[in-house]
Amino acid sequence: MNLRNNVQLIGNLGNDPMVKEVNNSKVANFSVAVSDYYKDKATD
Numbered sequence: 001m002n003l004r005n006n007v008q009l010i011g012n013l014g015n016d017p018m019v020k021e022v023n024n025s026k027v028a029n030f031s032v033a034v035s036d037y038y039k040d041k042a043t044d
Contacts (some may be wrong), residue, residue, distance in 0.1 A: 010034070 014031035021027070 011034035014033055017028045017030040018042050019026055019028045020023040
């Protein structure tokens, strides 16, 4: 069975992705900078 998760991240990459192979699968590590914020109306 082949399971796959899809995620859409919108932002700027902080650095080049680092790709490595683990158990015959490729894994990428990266950082993403976003400019999203949340304001709680109940406490403000």
